[in-house]
Amino acid sequence: MKAVTITEFGSAEVLQLTEIPQPIPVGNEVLIEVKASGVNRSDVLQRQGKYAAPTNTPNEIPGLEVAGVVVVCGPDVTQWKEGDRVCALLGGGGYAQFVAVKEGQCLPIPAKLDFIEAASLPETVFTVWSNIFERGSFQPGESLLVHGGSSGIGVTAIQLAHAFGSRVITTVGTDEKAQYCSDLGADLCINYKTQDFEEVLKNSGVDVILDMIGGPYFEKNLHVLNEDGRLVYINAESGKDVSLDIWQMMVKRLSISGSTLRGREYEYKKRLAEEVLKYVWPLIENGKFKPIVYKAYSYTDVVQAHQCMEQSKHIGKIILDWEV
Template sequence: MNAIVITEYGAPDVLKIQEKSDPLPKSDEVRIRVKAAGVNRPDVFQRKGKYPAPTGAVSDIPGLEVAGIIEQIGSEVSKWSIGDHVCALVAGGGYAEEVVVCADHCLSIPTGFSFTEAASLPETVYTVWDNVFRRGQLKNGEGFLVHGGSSGIGVTAIQLAKSMGVKVYATAGSEEKCKACLDLGADICINYKVYDFEKVLSGEKINVILDMIGGVYFQKNIDILDEDGRLVYINAMKGNFVELNIMEIMRKRISVTGSTLRGRDKHFKAQLTEDILINVWPLMNSRHFKPLIHAVFPLSEAGRAHELMEEGKHIGKIVLSVD
């Protein structure tokens, strides 16, 4: 098979297409002929040597989400058949013509979705559902703020939160990005390059915040959260270390949490897959969720896809076509 390999840590041009051996599925795995693969910021971090693959995962081929056709099943797999069209969360190896994945980490491609659209779903849907709804306990009638509203995570969080009857706030870095957030269902979107979101949202009822920025955003988040609010981290792009006012946390009874997904064990991911199948996939199948694809590149141009990701001008997802 052909695959994109990280030949060394560095700039996007270290991503090279190479011929690799076809992967063989274990007894509880399936092999997927990949038709499309999502591009995510953790892929960029891995390319730079800042996000190593977990033990046992493919380490030199990036890619955390794919869509394609099952062409081989392990001896213990009963829920899938050869020829099924699926999307899947993988721990690595997605930028390739073939990938193996635990059968319990696959989902049927939603009705009417293309392979490209389906490949844009797993990494962001799994991350948002686990962090916003399971850890953050967001529920109907509450207020929710997502930073980076036009990112893949952001467009997913906005739509899922809105579908649950939540008032949605977002931040984004341009008027064009803010318009995209509003079009997806955000009630208010703040251009953080022009306005201070803390001042704009002061007085609003915000119960849950999903943050991937960190740094100076930490105290601002604490200041605007309502009592019993939940602050959830999935990244800290502007700084891991912050000052913490313990008394403010106590006074408002704020919960601060966060998680990473890639290194979780297969049983956790299987349970999360089942939860998403029950709670999220009906929204997909009824087209109450709109995949937002910014650009599609052929597999051989993965480096260009990473360049676009790092420019930060995209709205929605970047996908590789593996036809």
């Protein structure tokens, strides 16, 4: 089968199309014929040698999410059958024509979505649900600040929080992105290039913050959190070393946490998939949440797809299309 391989760590040009053996599903795994693969920031970091794949996952093939058709079921599979349309969360290896994944990490593709749209869902929806709604204990009616509102994570978080009747604030880098996020349901969009979000929010505050920036945002986040506020990290693109005022954390009763999803155990991902199916998939069916795809590239144009990701001009998800 064809797969996109990291030939060495470096720029996008190190990604090359190669031929590798097709995986064979065992136990409770299904073999998916991939129609589309999601492109994520972590794929770029893996390509650069900054984010290794979990144990037993090929480090040379990126890709954390796919959509396609089940073509073979392992002997212990009970949830799926050949021909089922599914999308799946992976530990890696998604830039390929076929992937083998445990059945509990798959979800049915909603009837109204195509493969391109479905491939944009697993990584972002699982991450948002895990970190905002579970780790952040976000409740309807509370306020949420999402840094990086135009990213795949951002557009997902905005829509889901809005669907649950909450006030949503986000930071973005352009007025165009601000307008787009506003159209998705954000109540306030702050252009971080012209405004200081701490200054804007100093009188209103927020209950939960989802941050992928880190670094200089850390102290500002603490300042704008309300009492009993929760700060959740999923990345630290601008730096991982920060200074914590423990007294401020104590007085305001703040909770600070973070997580990575990729290396979590199967049982956790399986439970998370069940939660997503129960609470998020109905929002897709009734039109309250929709996938936001910026552009779908042919798998042969994977270099351009990664360059697009690194330019950070996109709004929503970048996808690799395996049918063109």
